[in-house]
Amino acid sequence: MRPPPGHEERRSIVNGNLVVMGVSLLTWAATFFYLLRLERRIKDLEKP
């Protein structure tokens, strides 16, 4: 059985999680704003 992580190891795990969380949030924000822009364009095309 693996021993529980030490102080340094735990800090690097936390930092790694924060990086993954940041990347996930950035990806979601980029996707969302791209979709909003796409919706605006479609709205323009829908105008007769």
Added chain:
Amino acid sequence: MIARGLLFVWIAVWMVLGFVWAPVVPVLGDTTRVLYFHIPAAWVTVLALAWSMIQSVLYLAKRRMEHDDHAAAAAELGILFCIVATISGSLWAKAMWGSYWNWDPRETSIFFLLLIYAAYLALRSAVDGEERRARLSAIYSAAAFVAVPFLMFIVPRIYDSLHPSPILPSPREKGSMDPRIRTVFLAMLVGFTALFWWLLSLRTRFARVERRRLDAAAAGA
């Protein structure tokens, strides 16, 4: 616009809570968080393909092109979310089982599902004539959906799988999933479902605009 903003905040907040509030499953460790993306993507795949089948049947019954637009858009989104589920599952498999692809029954099933619906898109692009394309692809989509419950729910239960099953505990087993993990998981399911409906509305609106332009061009020619 408010609904869009709410969706953005909803997914972002639950994403953060998945990292900072929900605990990890001891066996899965930090990879527990993949659960919040992988299973909602797989759920939306089934939802999208079911919607495609319903719209295909409606097209065959009523012969209205809006139903064909919905069926095609839902199938495209089904494939998109199926790819998201496959990639996230593959990364999870690498972390847990040491290999990106193991030909596990669920992996094999999702691979066949992708092939079946890739053929649907190939069929749509190969057939000329709007009515004929809509009719043939509606028949294909309605028939193809028969494979979905079989591949997604039955095959993985018949054969031994590396995947844990069932993912959500039954009411009798209440308590086997941490309530905080369950809350984030269900919230992400809701978020992904709302995202799917938004994407579907964008794709069908675009298809309508495209058709109007083609009709105008044909009338002008």
